[in-house]
Amino acid sequence: MKKLFGLLVFVALAAFVVACGSNNSDETSGNGGNSGDSGDNGGATGEVEIFSWWTGAGEEEGLLALIEQFEEEHSDITVENAAVAGGAGTNAKAVLATRMQGDDPPSTFQVHGGEELNKSWVAADKMQPLNDLFEKNEWMDKFPEDLIDLVSADGDIYSVPLNIHRGNPVFYNMEVFEEHGIEPPKTFDEFFDAAEKLQDAGVTPLALGDKESWPATQIFENVLLGVLGPDDYDKLFKGEIAFDDERVVEAAETFGKMLDYVNEDHSSRNWQDSAQLVSSGEAAMINMGDWAKGYFVNDLKMETNKDFGYFAFPETEGTFQIITDTFGLPKGVENPEEVKTFLTFLGSVEAQDTFNPIKGSIPARVDADPEKYDAYGQDTIEDFKTARLVPSLAHGSAASEGFLTKANQAVNIFVTQRDVDNFIQALQNAAPEM
Numbered sequence: 001m002k003k004l005f006g007l008l009v010f011v012a013l014a015a016f017v018v019a020c021g022s023n024n025s026d027e028t029s030g031n032g033g034n035s036g037d038s039g040d041n042g043g044a045t046g047e048v049e050i051f052s053w054w055t056g057a058g059e060e061e062g063l064l065a066l067i068e069q070f071e072e073e074h075s076d077i078t079v080e081n082a083a084v085a086g087g088a089g090t091n092a093k094a095v096l097a098t099r100m101q102g103d104d105p106p107s108t109f110q111v112h113g114g115e116e117l118n119k120s121w122v123a124a125d126k127m128q129p130l131n132d133l134f135e136k137n138e139w140m141d142k143f144p145e146d147l148i149d150l151v152s153a154d155g156d157i158y159s160v161p162l163n164i165h166r167g168n169p170v171f172y173n174m175e176v177f178e179e180h181g182i183e184p185p186k187t188f189d190e191f192f193d194a195a196e197k198l199q200d201a202g203v204t205p206l207a208l209g210d211k212e213s214w215p216a217t218q219i220f221e222n223v224l225l226g227v228l229g230p231d232d233y234d235k236l237f238k239g240e241i242a243f244d245d246e247r248v249v250e251a252a253e254t255f256g257k258m259l260d261y262v263n264e265d266h267s268s269r270n271w272q273d274s275a276q277l278v279s280s281g282e283a284a285m286i287n288m289g290d291w292a293k294g295y296f297v298n299d300l301k302m303e304t305n306k307d308f309g310y311f312a313f314p315e316t317e318g319t320f321q322i323i324t325d326t327f328g329l330p331k332g333v334e335n336p337e338e339v340k341t342f343l344t345f346l347g348s349v350e351a352q353d354t355f356n357p358i359k360g361s362i363p364a365r366v367d368a369d370p371e372k373y374d375a376y377g378q379d380t381i382e383d384f385k386t387a388r389l390v391p392s393l394a395h396g397s398a399a400s401e402g403f404l405t406k407a408n409q410a411v412n413i414f415v416t417q418r419d420v421d422n423f424i425q426a427l428q429n430a431a432p433e434m
């Protein structure tokens with residue numbers, strides 16, 4: 001509770017500070033309202049702002065490489081990196097909401113394909129369709145159809161997918177597994193056997209850093225996927241299966257059991273801090289989106305399939321928890337043509353093959369070059385072609401932001417109280433907002 005209150009105060013402060021900052025940017029850019037398409041040159045200003053939460057280790061390098069490459073090719077346009085630090089998106093989303101409501105949108109912003117894009121921004125009539133951009137660049141068959149669907153509403157396309165992250169891998173320390181004779185577990189039973197063995201040997205079985213709730217929500221969504229299977233997982237978030245279904249109760253119990261095997265200081269760590277436990281060998285495994293792979297390789301200098309291995313979260317093999325970072329064109333930007341030039345670049349093979357090997361994700365385009373990716377990336381590119389795709393709740397694709405906020409709160413309370421009935425009740429209560 002104390003933690004939650006602290007977080008709310010922090011988010012409110014961040015929103016206030018940036019709201020003040022954005023007034024200043026109004027003065028310099030003169031972007032005071034819904035100017036829309038203005039004139040033949042698209043209101044050229046020579047500046048494009050990219051808004052994201054990619055500031056920390058493992059997050060920022062890919063973005064900076066993208067910006068540098070774009071500026072090299074477009075000497076007439078400067079890219080302003082407007083990333084907002086802290087909370088792996090929590091703070092950035094609060095700031096974004098303030099700016100969008102105040103008619104001071106960034107030129108383009110990071111948004112997950114699916115409900116986060118659709119329910120938060122498209123439904124509020126804040127985004128411009130990009131069908132012309134997709135047609136002009138002949139992108140319709142360059143991005144998988146399922147992905148185009150995730151960034152579309154009522155036949156219009158609203159953003160350009162830059163990457164595809166996977167939310168259901170488990171990364172593990174290979175030396176620790178070897179030392180304790182552990183094989184990658186495929187089922188929950190195998191997972192708990194391995195966890196018991198590791199715990200007895202004094203190793204933390206599963207690293208968790210839920211300073212922000214989403215890494216715990218991510219574990220829960222993967223347990224749900226494992227217990228329900230992909231079809232019923234989809235039905236749950238379409239409201240066709242209720243949260244008091246006995247299998248959701250079973251998933252909550254399994255999730256609770258997993259929490260018995262996490263590091264004690266989980267609530268004071270962020271995702272990078274918890275991934276470090278796996279790199280040092282204090283913990284054996286972590287369920288984290290594959291931005292952790294980028295962090296392991298680029299920041300912690302670990303080698304894929306030598307220092308760390310990976311497997312699908314128990315009972316989710318053959319499914320792909322999809323998280324896609326996309327960028328669209330908000331209504332009201334004063335230089336839409338320049339922003340489109342930047343979006344065209346984000347959608348290019350070249351940009352995707354610069355960004356994704358660093359970020360740990362795979363390219364959203366089907367015609368990118370697999371040779372640019374390590375063994376993990378190449379496996380994931382292959383899996384993506386055949387796996388059953390499911391949208392992530394924790395990363396905004398499966399349900400609205402309103403539901404996700406409440407689900408994160410419910411998870412946060414469950415992590416400390418472990419009351420399955422209360423947890424299920426809280427999810428049930430939030431369900432109408434999905």
Ligand code: GAL
Pocket residue numbers: 053054059088089165289291323324325395
């Ligand atoms: C996700 C985002 C990823 C990564 C991660 C951790 O929501 O899609 O790109 O940034 O958060 O910050």
